[in-house]
Amino acid sequence: LDPAVRGRDRIWRCNVRVDPGAGGAGLVFKLDEHCEGGFNCWLGGTYGAGGLMLYRNGGPGKVGEALWSSPQDKWHYNEDLVLEAETKGNEVRVTLLQGDGETVIVQSPWKELTPEETDRDGYLAFHTWKGSAEFWGFSGESQTSATQAAAALPKADPALGADWLTKGDGKWAWGDDDHTRFRQTAKPTSASCLNTTLTGTKGTWRCVVNAPDGTSAAGLLFQVSKELTEGFALLLTRDGVRLTDLAQNGAVLWESPGAKLLPNKSLVLEGLVQTDRLVARVLTADGKTVIVQSPPVYVSDRNNGRDGCLGLRTEEGAAEFSSWSLADDE
Structure with missing residues (x-):
């Protein structure tokens, strides 16, 4: 968990590379200091050839409620990718992009939040399953979407x-x-x-x-x-x-x-x-x-x-x- 990256309505974004053999990896966002609540923007499914998923975070060692999942074969081992989640008002959406941070591979529809989830001011964290992954490119300043970020390119x-x-x-x-x-x-x-x-x-x-x-x-x-x-x-x-x-x-x-x-x-x-x-x-x-x-x-x-x-x-x-x-x- 990174206590420096937190918010309510914002973009949560990072680069990720899943190592061979891992069962998945994800960006967990809007969770509390005990790693409870919030959501998981998750690369899961078939090992090394799975899909993007959106879960309610079940807390340490628990599986949360599945809100949405994409078809399989959207991510692969040793592939540089970008995970992006957006919370806006009472809705949440997740996106998987290629390593350039601009090309969308798959994106969820907007999913509705509960009033409690809407009001929560939470943190950013990372999660892996049965293996390792590398995360980078995250910060408290990363509050723009892929479209907005493109406007800030050199x-x-x-x-x-x-x-x-x-x-x-x-x-x-x-x-x-x-x-x-x-x-x-x-x-x-x-x-x-x-x-x-x-x-x-x-x-x-x-x-x-x-x-x-x-x-x-x-x-x-x-x-x-x-x-x-x-x-x-x-x-x-x-x-x-x-x-x-x-x-x-x-x-x-x-x-x-x-x-x-x-x-x-x-x-x-x-x-x-x-x-x-x-x-x-x-x-x-x-x-x-x-x-x-x-x-x-x-x-x-x-x-x-x-x-x-x-x-x-x-x-x-x-x-x-x-x-x-x-x-x-x-």
Whole structure:
């Protein structure tokens, strides 16, 4: 159970991947602190080839009342999927989507809630049956439907060219005629720019960053999805450097005061993606001297086969980026 994710009328949403042999997995929502009440958006039925189901949550170790089920063969082992449940007024609906979070596989009709269920302000939790599954991409901010979420995806900017997408309230522009430098000149809460052609999995992701006085954070996005729901951010801040996981709502994987965002000082940021692990480091502007380096940070083996993009990000201020690249280390 995640006490940080709760609500009454909202979208409950997560990514899920069911491991071979498991009997099912689901997103449980609107339940109380004792894991009672609420509902289960459940991948069940035939093992490895089942359907989407909606149950009233029966509590720990109990089977609740079935409200709806889809035909079988809608989900499979080792398949990246998205579960979505929506509670609105006195109704509830569940949806199964492909891993892109946009393509609907199957969706239930709206089902009526009791007055008590309608009024309940509950929590989010996860459940598996006779096996394991991996859940990610859930947060207290995930309160939009798939249709609404699509409107928040990064957008193309004709001034930057077809290879780049931007997200946030930043103002991005080329810093030179040869297109070797990027500038973000506004003061956004957060602004990101993604290169959709510079993609890969393992290797060394790199960029040079330089920010003026007043910028809170700036740095490198690596192995990130176009939706910015997966991948990693390596950002220099006024207090140090931090490595975060976008799939875990920005959870900090490593941080250090050993390198900081200093006004008008260029530094190299590198994210090294290896089998089952990451290494982050900051180097001098010439790329020859390591200033600070993380120990190996272990991540899910699911990351080993996941392609992503390179991106750039600023928070509360401007920055200039150059020398972005992805080098295959193998």
